[in-house]
Amino acid sequence: MTPERPFAEPWQAELFALTVALSEAGQFSWPDWAAAFGATLKRHGAARELDGGADYYAAWLETLEGLLDRAGSAPAAEAHEMRHRWEAAYLSTPHGKPVRLGE
Amino acid sequence: MPHDDHDHPHSLLPSDPALRVKALETILVAKGLVDPAAMAVILETYETKVGPHLGARVVARAWADPRFRALLLKNANAAMAELGVTGRQGEHVVAVENTPGTHNMVVCTLCSCYPWPLLGIPPAWYKSDAYRARAVREPRKVLAEFGVTLPEGQKVRVWDSTAEVRYLVVPMRPEGTEGMDEAALATLVTRDSMIGTGLPLAP
Incomplete structure (x- = not known):
């Protein structure tokens, strides 16, 4: 049996690993995760049919951001700022050099 | 560009x-x-180590060994542990066996609960709205789209996974496999046959 690649893109794999690691570190239980994720999928699915690919992980990411925001461990404003710091780091790092977060 | x-x-x-x-x-x-x-560690485990080949070993053992089969149907986790198949999202597995009278099929209508230690990460179609909604409503139609046509007398039973309970379908051992060893049998057990949207390969 040839194994299929489980994740289409590296960020989906990282998101998956991050979520599982957080749950195992006691940040939330898996049933709580499933309930929150199910609710996001339901909300997204009401607007349009989800194909289980990229849209599935988009819903996953939105769920995790929401949980961490409500828990206060990664407030939305902080996450947003950090996202832009990473973007700035990529834009200011010459091609081929390792990208590091600026101060 | x-x-x-x-x-x-x-x-x-x-x-x-x-x-x-x-x-x-x-x-x-x-x-x-x-x-x-x-x-x-989690990344490496799910990208490279865990996958349907583990579930296939469990099914092949059940086909080859009546004692193991009985244990699998009674206490799937005990049977899985004998083969070293354990792990997160597989803490409570229920094995459901296909018979000439009943074909089993698994879905997660809530999100995408799936027996990771046995099958790895679910395929996109398992996570799609279409499958999640239709598997319960019109399982025979869904099966037909997977190329599976069941005999008229065989009823379909659909199992809805939860964050607590995951299901493994034990397909029927194909005819013409008498005398095959476990390793050879395992090559016939497809991922979809363990979800119930497929049948094992013919030898």
């Missing part, structure tokens, strides 16, 4: 979701809420 170093002297910007994941990870690692080493 072709990538040109004159137009794009900086590093290639990751996609929006990739940046958001990076942001969460940076924040949580800095706060000590998640361990990057633990993440790396």
Whole structure:
């Protein structure tokens, strides 16, 4: 049996690993995760049919951001700022050099 | 657009979701809420180690060994443990056996609960709205789309997974496999046959 690649893109794999690691570190239980994720999928699915690919992980990411925001461990404003710091780091790092977060 | 170093002297910007994941990870690692080493182990496990070949070993053993089959149907986790198949999202597995009278099929209508230690990460179609909604409503139609046509007398039973209980379908051993050893039998057990949307391969 040839194994299929489980994740289409590296960020989906990282998101998956991050979520599982957080749950195992006691940040939330898996049933709580499933309930929150199910609710996001339901909300997204009401607007349009989800194909289980990229849209599935988009819903996953939105769920995790929401949980961490409500828990206060990664407030939305902080996450947003950090996202832009990473973007700035990529834009200011010459091609081929390792990208590091600026101060 | 072709990538040109004159137009794009900086590093290639990751996609929006990739940046958001990076942001969460940076924040949580800095706060000590998640361990990057633990993440790396999880990544490696699900990208390279866990997959349907593990479920196939369990099914092949059940086909070959009546004692193991009985244990699998009574206490799937005890049987799985004998083969060293354990892990997260597989703490409570129920094995459901196909018979000439009943074909079993598994879905998660809530999200995408799936027996990771046996089958790995679910395929996209398992996570799609279409499958999640239709598997319960019109299982025979869904099966037909997977190329599975069941005899008229065989009824379909659909099992809805939860965050607590995961299901493994034990397909019927194909005819013409008498005398095959477990390793050869395992090659006939497809992922879809263990979800119930497929049948094992013919020898």
